[in-house]
Amino acid sequence: MTTLDTRTEIESDDLATGGKHRLHEPGGRGGLIEVVRHRTVLSMLARRDVRMRYRYSSLGFAWAYVKPTIQFLVYYFIIGVVLGLERRVENFAVYVFSGLCLLFFFNETIGNATRSIVKNRAIVKKIWLPRQVFPIAGVIVAASRFVPQFLILMIGATATGWYFTWTGLAAAVAGVGVVVVWGLALGLLLSAVNVYLREVQNFLELTGFLTHWLTPMIKPWTLVASRLVPDLGLAGVMLLTAYLWNPLTTAVELFHLAFWSPTVDYYFELSPYLWTRAYVFFGLGVVVLAGSQWLFKRLQVRFAEEL
Structure with a gap:
């Protein structure tokens, strides 16, 4: 040929x-539709990355369950009971872990996707494939690590009084949907930019750390509001609005509604316009995804040269 x-x-x-x-x-x-035609290759890449992650581990994939279990127990006993945060936020372990699962999924999605093109440079330079398969495979790998964490969350929440509601199911689906669409959109964009500017993947370590503090993962949004608004006035209101109107805060709050709210005795006060924000950010995420795909197609022309 x-x-x-x-x-x-x-x-x-x-x-x-x-x-x-x-x-x-x-x-x-x-574009992304072309990836469907190469779904066999996509599946092979995802399975390869999952196997490589646990290749030299004696426990293998069991580590995917061991780590989140230990994390949950640490939040429950050490931080919740010993340090006393359980007295401020009832069922603190479930509150934190429900947000942590989503943030870990989001950060893992973007990190895997951003590094995917550079990581697979040998394939990119020698074999033609739709380049989108690499960041999407990274998203699938992140999902494979999210599932064990989610199962541990379900076990912990059920053990502390969680019960099924249709509202909770809708909130869980909406939260995951917002994270997936934004993770894929930003991951696709950054995977292309990272080929030209390798500093991007290092910058992600900082942003991953900041997501824990820029969302209500550890402290309820009501506590943030009680500190910002009285102390800073109008500036505090503007900061609170920016704090609430971001996709990660919305996704974390939806997971709190789904898994933490049924386990507590008092009424869980929803942050303002939570469902409206869920619809807005999902729709906006789809628009950003389309824009990321458009830019990716234009940047991929020189991938082989830059790598």
């Missing part, structure tokens, strides 16, 4: 239209 054969495909119109032919870049117009 010649170089021309490997770099182009022949698109044939129906014979009724005259049998017209033209050359185009393979998958150049398909």
